[in-house]
Amino acid sequence: MAVVFEKPHALTNVPTHYCPGCTHGIVHRLVAQVLDELGVEGRTVGVAPVGCAVFAYNYFNCDMIQSPHGRAPAVATGVKRALPESVVFTYQGDGDLAAIGTAETVHAAARGENITIIFINNAIYGMTGGQMAPTSLPGQVTQTSPYGRDVKTQGHPIRVCEMLSSLDGVALAQRCSVDTVKNVNATKQAIKKAFQYQIEGKGCTIVEVLSTCPTNWGLEPNEALDWLRENMMPYYPLGVYKDAAEEENNG
Amino acid sequence: MADFNMLFAGFGGQGVLFAGKIVASAGLIEEKSVSWLPSYGPEMRGGTANCSVCVSDRPIGSPLVVTPNVFVPMNLPSFDKFINAVVPGGKVILDSTLVSSKVEREDVDAFYIPATKLAEEAGMKKLANVILVGKVFKETGFCSYEALEKALKKSVPASKAHLFDINRKAIEIGINFNS
Amino acid sequence: MGEKILMKGNEALAEAAILAGCRHFFGYPITPQTELAAYMAKRMPKLGGTFLQAESEVAAINMVLGAASAGVRTMTSSSSPGVSLKSEGVSYLAGSDLPCLIINVQRGGPGLGGIQPSQADYWQATKALGHGDFQIFVFAPSTVQEMVDLVNQAFDLADEYRMPAMILADGMLGQMMEPVEIPEVSELKLKDKPWATNGHKNSREHNIINSLYMQPEDLEQTIRDRFARYDDAKAKHQVFESYLTEDADIVVVAYGASSRISRSAVEQARELGIKAGLFRPITLWPFPNDELYKLAGSAKKFLAVEMSMGQMVDDVRLAVNGRKPVEFFGRTGGVIPTPAEVLEQIKKLAGGDR
Incomplete structure (x- = not known):
């Protein structure tokens, strides 16, 4: 019998703790496939973060x-x-990467550390139960922005790929999504490219994946995907923000 | 004197720390206990700098010289600051080109040497500090001449070996000057 | 053995670490430990090692965490305010059973404090360099030579017990030059680290470096296992020096810079006919309780001398356990006490006894 679908070897046989409809599982699988x-x-x-993906070390x-x-x-x-011959990746959420870890992220990128950063942006703190994240959208209601994020007092969301793309140490900065099959495939290609660049010693690579958090958004999984398309994508446009190889080719 | 507790003090850039290092190196060559402790602070050119140097036959306790028995001031502020800290019977060896005051205390021995002027006259502008070390050697005998010469050789970086002769000349000037 | 050379304490620490096989240094500039980092910056590239000036102390200690996880000898150095920033990482290192070396060239605190020598981080180093139940090895050298000798021991014990080790120095020891003999190292015998996350090469199960336990019973058991190792370390590695303590009525207890000053004071007291001695803890954790307890049998009084408002004195009192009076003398804020000041205290204690 031909095997048409199986678990990647790089994933363990441990059931994940992620909520139904969460997109972490898809991204884990993509990384493992790569x-x-x-x-x-x-x-x-x-390197696993603190946040929903904290148990990634088991997966x-x-x-x-x-x-x-x-x-x-910094750990990476x-x-x-x-x-130096190893392949090193971090897997981080938005609070971990763009709030408490902003300095570590920016400076690893500026140094051009040969590592790959997988950045899950779901615009909310999941593990602690739905607080405002640095990437929560203007007006977004969370536990700590109960009247909607007021940019006058709570600041503006951070567009990480755009910010990092200005740094010379960055070899790849790309924003993807896993809301459709097509986008899942594109995300996998981006992740693969990031790891390849790392292996070639090109510099720091970051793949941002727009993700859903149905539980803390208070939506059904399908509604969450719609919400992501309608609200996150306009604010966080998908695309390649920096690609050192293409820049070389375009000379 | 079996224990030498020396204090070299002046402006940053005068070679106060280097002078102390020659003394410490010479002590080490004679297998004595030595320590060298610089003052440190916000890095600043022209700020005051001093260094404590101990040379002893016994293990050195505090390397910080609070009450020196050999005091080498290379500017007036340092002279004013520390002159009363010198122990009775101590020696004050000062650069009289830069320290215009006289030692008024009668319980210490004062030696005046216009080290900066002598250095300029001999065409060795930056070596007033080394001339003073020569004078300290002469007045205290803290080590043998051979040890001092060896110490000088060690203190001059290998990349500047050609400067050894002029340094030795500076030492000689300090030794031969009669106050 | 090589010949003796004059070396600054900070540079001697760096050279000793290199000799001990450390090739990965992560730090951030701060007075008065800067020479250490500068020395590493000069030497590491020539040895094929890493010197990395991080964006913060926080990042530096986490880089150490990464390198330690990968199984190499690694270190960071700083001074008091910077060590506070490292405390998060130190707690994770301890919770993940990772060995490393941390150097604290202490200056005055709290806050930005000052930049002159101090011993006011004793509590931080020995009791609480981070949250949670844990200890680290703490070594307190008192000479530049001892700085060299203790670095290698610190790395070895850190590896053996899988825990962080600290050299607790101060601005005076870091800045001063003294003669040192750099030992010739023929061959380093480094402990195998089968637990390291250095890539499984498809030949073993994946290794996980982790400090998270969701079941309280699991966390408790892990901590109990760790404390069993602490007990072993306490039994085997209490290091100290006794000077003239055998017949001493008054035993001065001091470590690091203040022990040098106390030693001079003790010598001067002896010249005055006062039976004084010096007990110098070299390991601050584990604290040399056993020997101090023994001394409490023969000595009449203890005097703790520190460059702080009195921190180690707590441990002296615990060790002496009420058997004899324990007094304290200290200067703080970066002021170095003089032998004369300490002698005054010894005389006072002796006078009361006569």
Whole structure:
């Protein structure tokens, strides 16, 4: 019998703790597929964040480190400097990467650390129960912006890819989504490119994935996907914000 | 004197720390206990700088020289600040080109040497500090001449080995000057 | 053995770390430890190692966490305010059973404090360098030579017990030059680290470095296991120096810079016919309780001398356990006490006894 679908080797056989309809599972799978296809699981070290993906260390079959909140890019830097031949990735949410870990993110990118950052942007803090994130949209109601995010007092959302694309150390900054099959495939290609660039020593690579949080958004999974398309995509346009290889080609 | 507790003090850039280092190196060559402790603060050119140097036959306790028995002031503010801290019977060896005051205390021995002027006359502008080390050597005998010469050789960086002779000349000037 | 050379404490610490096989240094500039980082910046590239000036102390300690996870000898250095920033990372390192070396060249605090030598971080180092139930090794050198000797020991014990180690120095020791003999290292015998996350090479299960336990019973058990190792360390690695304590009536207890000053004071007291001695803890954790308890049998009084308002004195009192009076003398804020001041205190204690 032909096998038409199976779990990537780089994923463990552990059931995840993610809520129904959450897109973390899809992104985990994409990362694992890429590790399989590139044949690098044995020399890969992943760094899990604090946030919903904190247990990612149980789900990936490569060696894993659980990092302090926001410090994953610094931890990844330490690993990569100690083991330059390794493949190192961080997997971080928006609070981890763009709030408490902004300095670590920006400076790892500025240094051009040869690491890959997988950034899950779902515009909310999931693990702690739905607080405002640095990427929560203007007017978005959360536990800590109960009247809707007021940009006058609570500031504006951060567009991470746009911000990082100005840094010379960044080899790839791309925003994707996993709301449709087509977009899932595109995300996988972006993740693969990011890892390839890392292996080629091109610099820091970041793939931002717009994601849903049906639980904390208070929506059904399908409604959540609609909400993402209608509200997040206009504010966070999908696309390639920096691609060092293409810039080289265009000379 | 079996224990030398020296204090070199002046402006940053005068080579106060270097002078202290030569003394400490010479002590080490004679297998004595030595320590060298600089003052430190916001890095600033022209700020005051001093360094404590201990040379002793016994293990050195505090490397911070609060009451020196050899005091080498290279500017007036340092002279004013520390002159009363010198222990009775101590020696004050001062650069009289830059320190215009006289030592009024009668319980210490004062030695005046116009080190900066002598250095300029000999065409070795930045070596007033080394001339003073020569004078300290002469008045205290804290080490042998051979040790001092070796220390000088060690203190001059390898990349500037050609400067050794002029440094030795500066030491000689300090030794031969009669106040 | 090589010949003795003059070296600054900060530079000696750096050279000793290199000799101990450390090739990965992560730091952030701060007075008065800057020479250490500068030395590493010069040497590491020539050794094929890493010197990285991080964006913050927080980032630096987390880079250490990453490198330690990868299984290499790694370190960071800082001074008091910077060490406070590192405390988050130190707690994670301890909770993840990772070895590393942290150097604190102490200056006055709290807050920005000052930049002159201080010993006011004793509590921080020995009791609470971060949240949670944990300890780290703390070594307190008192000479530049001892700085060199303790760095290697600190790395070895950190590896053996899988826990962070700290050298607790101060601005005086960091800035001063003294003669040192740099030992010749023929071959380093580094402990295997089968737990390291250095890529499983498809030949073992994946390793996980982690400090998170969702079940309280699991976390409790992990901590209990860790504390069993602490007990072992306490039994085997209490290090101290006793000077003239055998017949001493008054035992001065001091570590690091203040022990040098106290030693001079003790010598001067002896010249005056006062039976004084010096007990110098070299490991602050584990604190040399056992020997101090023994001394409480023969000595009449104890005097803790510190460059703080009195922190180690707590541990002295715990060790002496009420058997004899324990007094305290200290200067703080960056003021270095003089031997004369300490002698005054010894005389006072001796006078009361006569």
